[in-house]
Amino acid sequence: MALSDHEQRVIQDLEEQLAAADPRLARTLSLHGMQRRSGRLTGTGLAMVALGIMAMVAALLVESVPLGVGAFLVMAAGLYTATLPAAVVGWRHGQAGLDSNARSLPDR
Numbered sequence: 001m002a003l004s005d006h007e008q009r010v011i012q013d014l015e016e017q018l019a020a021a022d023p024r025l026a027r028t029l030s031l032h033g034m035q036r037r038s039g040r041l042t043g044t045g046l047a048m049v050a051l052g053i054m055a056m057v058a059a060l061l062v063e064s065v066p067l068g069v070g071a072f073l074v075m076a077a078g079l080y081t082a083t084l085p086a087a088v089v090g091w092r093h094g095q096a097g098l099d100s101n102a103r104s105l106p107d108r
Contacts, residue, residue, distance in 0.1 A: 045082025049075050 003011070019026040052075030059068035 041084050042082045045078045045080070045084075048078025048081060050078075052076075052078055 015026070018029075052071045052073075055071035055074060056068060059065075059071050
């Protein structure tokens, strides 16, 4: 359910008041309170999980333990990648909840 314009303005005003009253708390909440996920990271992670599942099936069919271990590691890395918050990797700092003074990776 989308917020109305009035509700969005009220929330923005509350955020500005919090930032003025306690900048440290506001920075902490913006980075960790509601961590947003990057669509690119989520998609990449899910693709890795799917690739890992296919590799696991192949490992079972050919009875290869090393391939099975590799498949498991790919799936685990995919889950980790899919659940990373965007603020951790510094993508799109305006959308990731970072303030304008925070350092981020350059856009490519």
